[in-house]
Amino acid sequence: MNPQSTNNRNIIFLVIVAALGYFVDIYDLVLFSVVRVKSLTEIGVSAADLKTNGIFIINVQMFGLLLGGLLWGILGDKMGRIKVLFGSILIYSLANIANGFATTVNSYALIRFIAGVGLAGELGAGITLVTETMDKDKRGYGTMIVAGIGLLGAAAAATIAENFTWQTSYFVGGGMGLLLLLLRVGTFESGMFKQTANQNVSKGNFFMLFTDKKRFLKYLYCILIGIPLWFVVGILVTLCREFGIELHATETLDAGKGIMFTYFGIAIGDVVTGFLAQILKSRRKTVFIFHCLSVISVIVYLTSYGLSGSTFIWICLFMGFSVGYWATFVTIAAEQFGTNIRATVTTTAPNFVRGALIPINLLFGYLATKFSNVTAGFIVMALLTLIAMFAVSQLKESFNKDLDYLEE
Numbered sequence: 001m002n003p004q005s006t007n008n009r010n011i012i013f014l015v016i017v018a019a020l021g022y023f024v025d026i027y028d029l030v031l032f033s034v035v036r037v038k039s040l041t042e043i044g045v046s047a048a049d050l051k052t053n054g055i056f057i058i059n060v061q062m063f064g065l066l067l068g069g070l071l072w073g074i075l076g077d078k079m080g081r082i083k084v085l086f087g088s089i090l091i092y093s094l095a096n097i098a099n100g101f102a103t104t105v106n107s108y109a110l111i112r113f114i115a116g117v118g119l120a121g122e123l124g125a126g127i128t129l130v131t132e133t134m135d136k137d138k139r140g141y142g143t144m145i146v147a148g149i150g151l152l153g154a155a156a157a158a159t160i161a162e163n164f165t166w167q168t169s170y171f172v173g174g175g176m177g178l179l180l181l182l183l184r185v186g187t188f189e190s191g192m193f194k195q196t197a198n199q200n201v202s203k204g205n206f207f208m209l210f211t212d213k214k215r216f217l218k219y220l221y222c223i224l225i226g227i228p229l230w231f232v233v234g235i236l237v238t239l240c241r242e243f244g245i246e247l248h249a250t251e252t253l254d255a256g257k258g259i260m261f262t263y264f265g266i267a268i269g270d271v272v273t274g275f276l277a278q279i280l281k282s283r284r285k286t287v288f289i290f291h292c293l294s295v296i297s298v299i300v301y302l303t304s305y306g307l308s309g310s311t312f313i314w315i316c317l318f319m320g321f322s323v324g325y326w327a328t329f330v331t332i333a334a335e336q337f338g339t340n341i342r343a344t345v346t347t348t349a350p351n352f353v354r355g356a357l358i359p360i361n362l363l364f365g366y367l368a369t370k371f372s373n374v375t376a377g378f379i380v381m382a383l384l385t386l387i388a389m390f391a392v393s394q395l396k397e398s399f400n401k402d403l404d405y406l407e408e
Helices: 003-042 046-080 081-099 103-120 122-133 137-148 152-163 168-182 189-198 206-210 213-225 227-237 238-247 254-278 283-302 309-322 328-336 340-357 357-370 373-394
Strands: none
Touching: 003 081, 003 103, 003 122, 003 137, 003 152, 003 168, 003 227, 003 254, 046 081, 046 103, 046 122, 046 206, 046 309, 046 340, 046 357, 081 122, 081 168, 081 206, 103 340, 122 213, 122 227, 122 328, 122 340, 137 238, 137 254, 137 328, 152 168, 152 254, 189 328, 206 213, 206 340, 213 227, 213 328, 213 340, 227 238, 227 254, 227 283, 227 309, 227 340, 227 357, 227 373, 238 254, 238 373, 254 283, 254 309, 283 309, 283 328, 328 340, 340 357, 357 373
């Protein structure tokens, strides 16, 4: 048997497994946003408290992602990427099954916290494996496939939630995760990690990111690139019911459908950004272009007075497409650092972006009390985009960069 053909098949299998893992990850991550109103109403939350309790649970989940990102990132560099994939998916699968039995806001929040810890390890470990395994001139395609397929998990979450109870929706997510563990048995460890494992070098040392000013700023810029995306998903779409009231929508806007089409857009955007980065041979230029598009899309949304449900769906698709640089953002983070802390960076960076939704929520909530939801949305999006564009300008281009090196 041709060794090269065998290796290619192994790489393809690895990319598929990473993509399916991210599919389940996104399904579980956005499911609460989809079933927020339905599930909280059924456990006794009043209509007046839906927004407050919903933001509380999202914040608790995001805090779990923050802690989980640190845990799985460090373990990924110390023990290997494969072990992180197994551990993280087992935890969030069991947590989502347990979520179907939640009966109070506090129990709901606690379980979402545990699920958040588990969810934190999936994407970073998968992207690290793909970037370290594929050829440097093709790895952008690999991460593009992972994100493009994975983000369709949001569509699956919305579809299942629409046709079944919210409890069943959580059971399905947990069941899919447990089934995925069977596929993980056939995956193989990164060759770069194996070479590093026996070397006398600090591995998974999170504090290395703070001992050198240049390294710290590079890490901070990697995080800041992605913060507009989670504002769009976590606030502008998730709270569409509240925005719709101020925009005098002709009907109650459906967050479940909105999230589904937003993630359709993100999946399409991830494919387009992947190809565009290969054509331009620049991830920085690609992300900058899409930051500009995201501003335009949010302006369209927040000025659409009297919008209908169908118009809202198209706007969500546009907003999703414009922030569809998630895979490119994570790839940039992976390419900026050496093998001994790459999993730490690639796992913590996207989860710090997700966790940034906590202070963003607080800022938005404060501004909304002073002005309105729409005005607060404009201010926060403008601020986050300016920060993200500045961060992009400060990073060096990493396209085609050789990743086989260590951080000393």
